[in-house]
Structure formats: structure tokens, C-alpha cells
Amino acid sequence: KQEVTQIPAALSVPEGENLVLNCSFTDSAIYNLQWFRQDPGKGLTSLLLIQSSQREQTSGRLNASLDKSSGRSTLYIAASQPGDSATYLCAVLDSNYQLIWGAGTKLIIKP
Amino acid sequence: GAGVSQSPSNKVTEKGKDVELRCDPISGHTALYWYRQSLGQGLEFLIYFQGNSAPDKSGLPSDRFSAERTGGSVSTLTIQRTQQEDSAVYLCASSPGQVQETQYFGPGTRLLVL
Numbered sequence: 001k002q003e004v005t006q007i008p009a010a011l012s013v014p015e016g017e018n019l020v021l022n023c024s025f026t027d028s029a030i031y032n033l034q035w036f037r038q039d040p041g042k043g044l045t046s047l048l049l050i051q052s053s054q055r056e057q058t059s060g061r062l063n064a065s066l067d068k069s070s071g072r073s074t075l076y077i078a079a080s081q082p083g084d085s086a087t088y089l090c091a092v093l094d095s096n097y098q099l100i101w102g103a104g105t106k107l108i109i110k111p
Numbered sequence: 112g113a114g115v116s117q118s119p120s121n122k123v124t125e126k127g128k129d130v131e132l133r134c135d136p137i138s139g140h141t142a143l144y145w146y147r148q149s150l151g152q153g154l155e156f157l158i159y160f161q162g163n164s165a166p167d168k169s170g171l172p173s174d175r176f177s178a179e180r181t182g183g184s185v186s187t188l189t190i191q192r193t194q195q196e197d198s199a200v201y202l203c204a205s206s207p208g209q210v211q212e213t214q215y216f217g218p219g220t221r222l223l224v225l
Binding site for chain 1: 115144146152153154155156159167169170202204212213214215216217218219
């Protein structure tokens with residue numbers, strides 16, 4: 001059974017710092033991995049999607065990497081801003097075409 | 112509208128009552144998904160539709176839960192005889208065609224069963 005774990009559960013850093021969020025999964029048989037952002041009352045926003053054949057994806061200050069064989073992904077946020085404060089969720093699309101989710105990392109960027 | 116919409120945004124009901132949750136996907140999106148997020152827990156897959164058919168219903172937690180989609184567009188998630196453990200945020204998402212594509216999420220319906 002696929003399980004997704006995110007570390008840390010919460011993170012608070014000063015504005016301007018670069019930071020890394022971690023996601024690990026137990027079964028490497030995935031179609032893709034996605035990083036989402038969850039803001040209260042606003043639902044989920046997809047940030048980056050990495051297909052299983054890809055190693056990384058970049059969007060602006062965000063860079064996500066995928067090492068499928070080791071079951072790990074990282075989300076790198078450069079030059080963090082207070083507006084980056086949110087819960088970041090990692091999800092893998094498993095062999096049954098179901099999205100399996102991590103519990104999220106709650107990120108607070110202090111001005 | 113430009114995004115996925117859900118209604119109602121909040122629903123408070125009494126134990127034992129039936130509730131219907133609605134999802135309007137992005138126009139033209141053929142795939143539609145339902146998830147729920149219970150307090151303090153991660154997101155849980157419920158069901159997905161490809162057009163009007165649901166190839167995978169394995170995530171529905173009990174036979175009190177059902178979902179339908181008509182006209183390849185709007186979907187309704189129905190919970191019969193609600194229980195307190197049904198209290199959660201129910202999220203709907205849609206994607207253009209293939210399951211492997213990015214899913215776009217609605218704001219969710221917050222359900223509270225008293």
C-alpha cells in the first residue's frame with residue numbers, strides 16, 4: 001500500500017531564506033508526483049507536476065525534484081516571501097490512478 | 112467561471128439526514144474527482160469520473176456514499192443517513208482528459224454533522 005510522508009510537519013523561517021520541503025513515498029510505481037499549496041478557504045492550487053520519467057520541474061522561485069527509485073521528492077523555495085505561507089501538500093498518482101496524499105507541511109514565513 | 116466551483120461552501124446537518132454536495136468542473140474537463148479531508152488528516156480519495164462513468168469507486172467509505180455525474184459536467188456527491196464521522200471538507204477537482212494530468216481543485220464544501 002502506497003504511503004506518502006512529508007517532513008517537516010511545520011516550518012517557520014524568516015523572509016528571504018531558501019528552504020526545502022521533503023516528501024517520501026513507499027512504492028516507486030507511480031505515474032507522477034504533484035506539489036500543491038493549500039490556503040485556508042481557497043482550496044488547493046497545483047504548483048508543480050513531475051511525470052515519473054522526469055527528474056525535476058521549475059516554476060518561478062519553485063523547483064521540485066523527483067528521485068523515483070529512492071521514493072523521494074523535494075520542493076525548493078527560493079527567496080521566501082510572507083505570501084508563501086501556506087500548507088504544502090505532496091501527492092503521488094499510484095498504479096491504480098489514485099492520488100495518495102501526504103499530510104502536508106505548514107509553512108510560515110515571518111516578515 | 113474560470114475554476115472549479117462547489118456548493119454549498121458550508122453545510123451543517125443533523126445526524127441521520129441526507130446531504131447533497133455539488134461540483135461544477137472547469138468547462139471542457141472530462142475527468143472529475145472527489146476527495147475528503149477530515150480534521151487533522153490528509154486528503155482521502157473517494158471517486159473519480161471519466162465522462163459520466165466512474166471507473167473507480169473503491170474510495171467511497173461506505174454504501175451511504177454515492178456520486179453521479181450527468182452530461183459530462185456537474186457532479187453530485189450524496190451522503191445518506193449522515194454520521195458525525197462524515198464531518199470533513201469535501202473537495203472536488205477536475206482535469207482536462209487524462210488521469211495523469213494536473214488536477215484543478217475547487218474551494219471545498221465544509222460539512223459538519225451534529
